[in-house]
Amino acid sequence: MHFQKRSAKAPRSLPPQGFAAEVSLLGGPMLFSPDAVLRRHNVNISGSGERTILFAHGFGCDQTMWEPVARNFEREFRVVLFDYLGHGQSDATAYSAERYASLEAYAEDVIEIGRALDLRGAVFVGHSVSAMIGALASIRAPEMFSELIMVGPSPRYIDDEGYRGGFSREQVDELLDFLAANHLGWSAAMAPAIMGNPDRPELGSRLENSFCRTDPAIARDFARATFLSDNRGDLAAVPARTLVLQCSEDIIAPVAVGEYVHAALPRSEYRLLDATGHCPNLSAPEEVTAAIREFV
Amino acid sequence: MSDPAEDLEDLYETAPCGYVSISPDGRIVKANRTIADWLGRPADALLGMRVHDLLGFGGRIAFETHLAPLLRMQGHVHEIALELLTAAGEKVPAIANAAEKRSADGRHLFTRLTLFRAVDRRIYEQTLLEARAKAEAETKAHQEAALLREQFIAVLGHDLRNPLAALAAGVRLLGRKEKLSDRGLAILGEMNGSIGRASALVDDLLDLARGSLGGGFVVDRDADAPLTPALEQVVAEVRSITPERAIEASIRIDEPVYCDRGRIGQLASNLLANAITHGSPDRPISFVATDGDLFTLSVANGGAPIPKDVMKRLFQPFFRGSVRRSRNGLGLGLYIASEIAKAHGGRLDVSSTEEETRFTFTMPRSKPVAPPSE
Numbered sequence: 001m002h003f004q005k006r007s008a009k010a011p012r013s014l015p016p017q018g019f020a021a022e023v024s025l026l027g028g029p030m031l032f033s034p035d036a037v038l039r040r041h042n043v044n045i046s047g048s049g050e051r052t053i054l055f056a057h058g059f060g061c062d063q064t065m066w067e068p069v070a071r072n073f074e075r076e077f078r079v080v081l082f083d084y085l086g087h088g089q090s091d092a093t094a095y096s097a098e099r100y101a102s103l104e105a106y107a108e109d110v111i112e113i114g115r116a117l118d119l120r121g122a123v124f125v126g127h128s129v130s131a132m133i134g135a136l137a138s139i140r141a142p143e144m145f146s147e148l149i150m151v152g153p154s155p156r157y158i159d160d161e162g163y164r165g166g167f168s169r170e171q172v173d174e175l176l177d178f179l180a181a182n183h184l185g186w187s188a189a190m191a192p193a194i195m196g197n198p199d200r201p202e203l204g205s206r207l208e209n210s211f212c213r214t215d216p217a218i219a220r221d222f223a224r225a226t227f228l229s230d231n232r233g234d235l236a237a238v239p240a241r242t243l244v245l246q247c248s249e250d251i252i253a254p255v256a257v258g259e260y261v262h263a264a265l266p267r268s269e270y271r272l273l274d275a276t277g278h279c280p281n282l283s284a285p286e287e288v289t290a291a292i293r294e295f296v
Numbered sequence: 297m298s299d300p301a302e303d304l305e306d307l308y309e310t311a312p313c314g315y316v317s318i319s320p321d322g323r324i325v326k327a328n329r330t331i332a333d334w335l336g337r338p339a340d341a342l343l344g345m346r347v348h349d350l351l352g353f354g355g356r357i358a359f360e361t362h363l364a365p366l367l368r369m370q371g372h373v374h375e376i377a378l379e380l381l382t383a384a385g386e387k388v389p390a391i392a393n394a395a396e397k398r399s400a401d402g403r404h405l406f407t408r409l410t411l412f413r414a415v416d417r418r419i420y421e422q423t424l425l426e427a428r429a430k431a432e433a434e435t436k437a438h439q440e441a442a443l444l445r446e447q448f449i450a451v452l453g454h455d456l457r458n459p460l461a462a463l464a465a466g467v468r469l470l471g472r473k474e475k476l477s478d479r480g481l482a483i484l485g486e487m488n489g490s491i492g493r494a495s496a497l498v499d500d501l502l503d504l505a506r507g508s509l510g511g512g513f514v515v516d517r518d519a520d521a522p523l524t525p526a527l528e529q530v531v532a533e534v535r536s537i538t539p540e541r542a543i544e545a546s547i548r549i550d551e552p553v554y555c556d557r558g559r560i561g562q563l564a565s566n567l568l569a570n571a572i573t574h575g576s577p578d579r580p581i582s583f584v585a586t587d588g589d590l591f592t593l594s595v596a597n598g599g600a601p602i603p604k605d606v607m608k609r610l611f612q613p614f615f616r617g618s619v620r621r622s623r624n625g626l627g628l629g630l631y632i633a634s635e636i637a638k639a640h641g642g643r644l645d646v647s648s649t650e651e652e653t654r655f656t657f658t659m660p661r662s663k664p665v666a667p668p669s670e
Contacts, residue, residue: 058361060358060361061365065369171353174353177354178355179354179358212365212369251357252357252360252361276321278364279360279361279364279368282369283320
């Protein structure tokens with residue numbers, strides 16, 4: 001079409017003034033200063049110690065879920081908590097659905113945070129999907145983490161030939177549908193309208209549930225990236241010493257899956273917790289703390 | 297208890313909402329008859345079941361990854377949308393509040409869940425969400441179309457400048473170097489006027505495109521030269537184009553004025569052109585520039601007042617009021633004038649009565665301490 005052909009030439013023939021904002025709309029990936037990286041991921045640092053221990057939250061929550069455990073390490077470690085983009089108080093505007101379609105991008109963010117903090121030989125503690133994000137980060141940046149702690153890990157949620165992840169493909173589709181239609185509750189589904197009103201912050205503070213606030217669209221993407229992932233092939237390449245912490249009754253990461261992860265890792269220890277459910281960091285913080293302390 | 301007494305046991309069992317109590321490991325330890333009826337199971341049969349068994353798969357995962365952690369952290373969750381699974385496998389939309397019961401030493405004893413059926417509400421919510429998704433998609437499509445249109449205008453306007461400049465140069469050369477008959481000279485004069493008007497239209501289009509595409513008008517302000525000559529020139533130009541109209545001009549300002557003189561001249565020119573087009577031909581046009589705390593430029597004309605509904609839209613682009621089609625202009629003059637006013641941190645106001653219609657531009661006199669970003 002004539003019209004489109006002409007507009008395609010626009011950047012060359014446009015008058016120079018006043019169009020600068022238009023031209024720089026979609027820049028490529030940019031390099032950020034360490035401060036910008038830490039702000040974007042709402043990185044919180046506490047404690048004092050030679051070594052750093054970094055806690056990574058899983059799907060459906062944010063860094064506050066680690067607080068009952070993390071505070072126990074503040075005497076011996078520099079303790080780092082952060083939120084993935086679109087979770088908690090991170091900068092959701094930095095998120096792009098294309099980039100975060102797979103767990104690799106989340107691992108890159110972990111490495112970016114690690115570089116911003118100049119981490120070497122640190123401890124990575126990942127809950128749920130963050131266990132695999134930590135594995136990927138460890139493979140890509142072997143010097144960054146010498147110890148990896150996986151809490152409720154699963155390298156693949158969907159059953160496969162000779163492998164039981166615990167989920168069928170239909171169930172994962174049902175979950176994604178549920179999130180698309182419903183997300184995690186009414187208030188959360190309405191949250192983007194509320195969060196998208198930076199000039200009316202009082203709306204946000206009226207939300208009933210103040211923790212684990214997630215942008216629903218991002219939560220959906222994260223669920224897809226999480227529950228459709230298959231990282232079984234990566235486990236053998238994880239260089240860090242690893243502790244697998246397995247809960248007793250976990251519908252998301254069953255015992256057999258934890259045992260599989262332990263068997264596939266080159267250097268790992270396995271510990272079955274008394275704690276039940278998927279979030280022992282909240283239901284049994286003492287047990288989780290003791291297990292981590294013994295390992296590091 | 298006095299009669300009629302509320303029976304608490306009966307209140308629990310048959311309350312118009314469902315009650316379920318769950319142990320820390322997720323098993324149902326108590327449930328009322330209401331919820332049992334909704335689920336199509338005897339209340340006894342619910343005991344010992346896992347809460348997961350009452351939820352659809354999505355709800356189960358949401359419960360484990362989101363609700364359970366929230367409950368542990370803040371002790372309660374409110375207004376959570378869930379789907380309950382009945383014994384027959386049907387899904388019942390519900391809204392839940394939940395709270396942890398803790399012992400004096402903070403130990404988690406059990407979790408109380410209060411459930412309301414929310415069939416109609418869920419339909420309403422879905423409709424709202426769908427409506428919002430639709431509105432977002434439509435807005436996006438509109439914005440994209442508008443952007444494309446504006447880019448088109450910008451490119452068109454810009455590309456028209458070159459042939460117009462060539463025409464103007466040709467006309468100038470003809471007038472200066474060629475021997476022409478009186479008739480030829482007259483035609484050349486007309487042509488020159490047409491080229492001037494075409495150039496003005498193109499400039500207006502480019503201003504529009506810059507204003508909406510580039511995030512606002514760009515003005516280049518300084519106080520390096522006086523503004524009075526620029527305004528006098530505008531008045532002289534308009535007088536020479538329309539010698540039949542009387543313009544009473546009064547320019548009394550303390551120089552220099554911190555402004556973009558070219559743009560203020562354009563604003564003055566647009567206001568005068570507007571007064572000539574719309575004002576009564578037998579009444580003089582008043583052009584007054586003064587200053588005190590504020591720099592003020594006002595242009596007034598006689599004639600019929602502007603109707604109320606028209607007033608609201610005067611400063612919108614492409615608004616032409618009831619002007620005859622044959623008149624020049626795209627309806628951008630007042631829009632551009634108001635954009636220039638805004639870019640100077642000022643404003644353009646209009647008042648219209650039986651006596652006169654007056655446009656008044658006001659802006660701060662001197663350079664602001666911290667100039668607003670432009």
